[in-house]
Amino acid sequence: MTTRDIVVLTDVALITCIVQREMADAIIEAARDAGAKGATVHFAKGTGVRERLGVLGIAVNVEKEVINIVVSTEQVDDVFERMYLAGKLDTPGMGIMYVTRLEKAATHIPLDVLRRLEGGGRK
């Protein structure tokens, strides 16, 4: 009898970061440096701050990239901060980011890592 195990990860958080088109790569790079394993990007259009910047609003691209990164709750602050700095989000028009607590997540986890973790748990 074979049942397939599903390993469910807990203590995970989702960082979503919405920035102008073509800015995502630099931000993902920073997130990876801080320990993020991967990222998903999709395209979007957005409005808001562009209209309030006067003529300089033309420098803000309406086309956006939405970065989704799932990290452990212990990493989340570090990754969040590095992404904020890499995206220069303290400048108006650069974008917005937020963290969502996730109930659970599941993905491929290498077998040897799993064994090591469970072995460590037994000790």
Next chain:
Amino acid sequence: MSGLRRFRYGEFVREVAGNQRRVSANQLSAPAAGPAAAEETIRLRPIDVHRLLTPYLGIRMKDQLRAVLPLAAYLVLFQVIILRQNVSEGGLIAAGMVAVMLGLMLFIEGLKLGMMPFAELIGLYLPKRSRRRVVLLIAFILGIGVTLAEPAVGALQAAGSTVDPRQAPYLYAMLNAWSGALVLVIGVGVGLAAVLGTMRFLYGWSLKPLIIGTLLPALALTAYMMNRPDLAPVLGLAWDSGAITTGPVTVPIVLALGIGITAAAGRDDSALSGFGVVTLASLIPVLGVMVLALIVSMVSTPDEIVAAASGLSTAVPAWYEQSPAVEIVSGLRAIVPLVLFLYAVLTLLIREKVSQAKFVVTGLVFCLVGMIVFNLGLTYGLAKLGGQTGAVTPAAFTATAAVQGSPLYATGLGMALVLIFAWALGFGATIAEPALNAMGLTVENLTNGALPRRLLIGAVSLGVGIGIALGVVKIVFNVPLAPMLIGFYAVALGLSLISSEEFVNVAWDSAGVTTGPVTVPLVLAMGLGFGEAIRVVEGFGILAMASICPILTVLVVGLWIRYQQRRQESAKQKEELEAVQS
């Protein structure tokens, strides 16, 4: 154990990250912050302005640098190293080049911010709210308007002064006294192309009969005119004008309209419908210019033109006919009518408002200023450099008055050098063209990878290179253009008939895409300078050759791909057959 260590690092960082100030979002949206807070203009620190503007300007400037700099550097290096001639008025030309880049940057950005919202709205709503006849009429007028706004058209008007009225009276007349009519005729041609292209969108016509229908009369007229010595010099101009029309204004605006109409009619089945307009917009004006030449030849005689020309040359042009006023006037003339027309259509016919009018107005101002700056750069930079290179290049193989000690090389070697120079100019300028890259991607998707992007770009670049080299051959040996054109287009027609619809679309459009606002004036000026230096009647025709050759190369590549596919399939079938038999 690396996993464990990473968790500890996370804990460490969480301890360190103390500089996060927490503010409740409720406080931000509270009435205490003021109801207007969300609409207020944001105050920017200098660092913010830098962070916003530097990448914005940087990217756009880099695009223009990439388009202009290699081309200019190539011309200058060829002139200095191979021909050992210094560039005269180098400072002025450099300033002109900077103006070209700045002008194009502003213009393209203005187009995106200011014109495209109009075009998209009209494309979206007009087909729903007006009758089809009105829509086609608007498409026609729009075709004329966008041609007048096309930056490269200015180059044509600037070319008129170099023609000798005694040798080519009608050509001279068309470029001078009739230059307004000439541009208008080209515009009408583009307008007709927009109408036909739109109807093609609507009814899903094949491109082949449209090509045959415009090409056959054009070739017949060419054959007639090449036997009239007074009209033959006009042919180069006529066929060149096709390449000038399809630039950064025409293609997106006409396409936006066409796509809107197709969507409204409920037909969006084929990605191919985007093609074809460019082809027609570069073929129909050719016909128009030839018809205009016939009209000119009917209403005036060569003697009249020569007499009028000699009378004109003594008069000092009025201030508004001198640079820089003439550039400003032509910039205004190019942009303002188009914008007024778009605005009128939007308010009177569609009754729709442009959203974010502030940005649209900024964009339109950009368009206008960019056009004027570009025109100035065209006069002082591009046209001067191209003309200069063209004027000294023949010194490589023949004696010219402008260059001491010419010919610089033995006739054969010098000729080979010039041809290699011309070929590399076309190849290099095309392979770097961003519009071609974009088209390559579309085509790759469209043909499911059968025609890879690199292969298309390679084929088109090779074709343009060969075309420019052939155009130079035409000027050097004073070969009549018409037989070459008729022959090439006949071959292209034949190949089109046996090619599949996709490749016909791609091949004929590729010619129009390649000739951008930098290449066209440069090549035009080079050809004219070249022709003047070796005293041929006219230096047109290079662009015409650069248009037909890529069509041929792409068609041949398409047929080759199909041949390969068939061979693979038949080989597979044979294998299967053998497998069954055994």
